[in-house]
Amino acid sequence: MGKHTILVLGGYGFFGSRICQELAADSGIRVLVAGRDGKRALAFATELGLAADQAVTLDAQAPDLSARLVELGVKTVIHTAGPFQGQGYEVARAAIAAGANYIDLADGRDFVAGIGALDQAAREAGVFVTSGASSLPALSSAVVDQYLPRFRQLDTIRHGIGSGARSPGLATMRGVFSYCGKPFRWLQRGRWVPQWGWLNLRRYRFPEPVGPRWLSSINVPDLLLFPERYPGVKTVRFQAGFAGTLGHLFVWCASWLVRLQLLPSLVSLAQPLHAMSAWMEPWISDKGGMFVSLEGTGHDGEKLKLDWHLVAAQNHGPWIPCGASIALARKLAAGLPMPSGAMACMGQLSVKDYLAALQRFDIQELPA
Structure with a gap:
């Protein structure tokens, strides 16, 4: 079985770069660092030791986004290019049309709550679509x-x-x-x-x-x-x-x-x-x-x-919002069963699952 190709949109940004860094170390995942600035994407991919073709110039608003995802062989899209307040679901729709799973780190109340509008399309395509994969x-x-x-x-x-x-x-x-x-x-x-x-x-x-x-x-x-x-x-x-x-x-x-x-x-x-x-x-x-x-x-x-x-501690707090997408990406890459459909990111990860993705960092749980 080949590697699971994951495209991180905003992959050289604040959260995207952290997600790329973790997933690039996973032998079962091929990470694509994507964003509008191809030079920044290439520079960061090079920093991670990735091949030049793993840096992708990609505009989230491009009308041919779905076709590009198919061309690149993308199996999962992780959307980190906020702010999500005021955004539509163009990236998620493109992923569904390309037969790819979709994960985002959105924190916008209406955006996350409204992702269910794509549920039927996601079910028909047999893909997993979730919003709010964050803290x-x-x-x-x-x-x-x-x-x-x-x-x-x-x-x-x-x-x-x-x-x-x-x-x-x-x-x-x-x-x-x-x-x-x-x-x-x-x-x-x-x-x-x-x-x-x-x-x-x-x-x-x-x-x-x-x-x-x-x-x-x-x-x-x-x-x-x-x-x-x-x-x-x-x-x-x-x-x-x-x-x-x-x-x-x-x-x-x-x-x-x-x-x-x-x-x-x-x-x-x-x-x-x-x-x-x-x-x-x-x-x-x-x-x-x-x-x-x-x-x-x-x-x-x-x-x-x-x-x-x-x-x-040690300014490791910004890794916490990245934990869900890292954990979900690894589940998908491992071929573990995930539900088809579109949903807010609840019930897909336990606390243990979530924190397992952050075990390298100075982050400590104090249970109730």
Whole structure:
């Protein structure tokens, strides 16, 4: 059996480069580093020790994208070229038409939740299509699934992420800043109530070595997907924060200007703040964390609260969102059975599966 050819779109970018690096070491996988900038693709492929023909100049919006995938012999597409907010499903449709599996790292609430619109086409093509193969909802839902049997009734899911010093790619920053100060809804005590991006400031204490961090409310796919996946849950909330206190409080204040309609958006600040974050990185903590807190009633009828944590050091936190696509790609390359159809990335990986893809890094699980 030949190697499983995986094309990583945005393969020289912030997350794509990490995914390519891991998959390139797998003997059963042939990685194609793809993106609009052929020179960058070639430079990175060369850095990884790949052949020149494993660097591909490819535009996600090209009308012949499906034909190119067939020409290249692609079996699986991993789409990392965000931001996904405002994108359509052109890449996923092209993959389906080419008879290829499709995985993306999308964090856009509507984008991930809407991937089911491609379910029939994916089933007919016999391919696996999933969106949100990242910390959210792939890892967060795996954590809830792991502990759900300990509850007679799960009432509340509160979870969040505190980043380390290493800033994500500019595209990700633009996606994050696009909803600063913008309205969304989350489920609270059985009612859908309004929130605004990067407001609702809260102090959360992660386990050492991360420590306390400021967090704010973020619009993520879980807020819509979890109430459907876990019937009976009355509260679902998610918050996130930067490693640097001043940076987080600046974005929080600026988000108020958008909330009060004094600024239309913070997207224009993404590039200068991204550059500033890179400059300040040596003076900011290289540690980050993720938590999932579950509350409800145990099988003994008593109240039950479980707190799960993941902590990362040495700026290895950015590898965490890559874990799902790496794990899924290896499953597909190994010929393990995967469902045909299109779905949000929930129920395809256990916590153990997910973290096995990250075992080389300074990332530690602290079970509940």
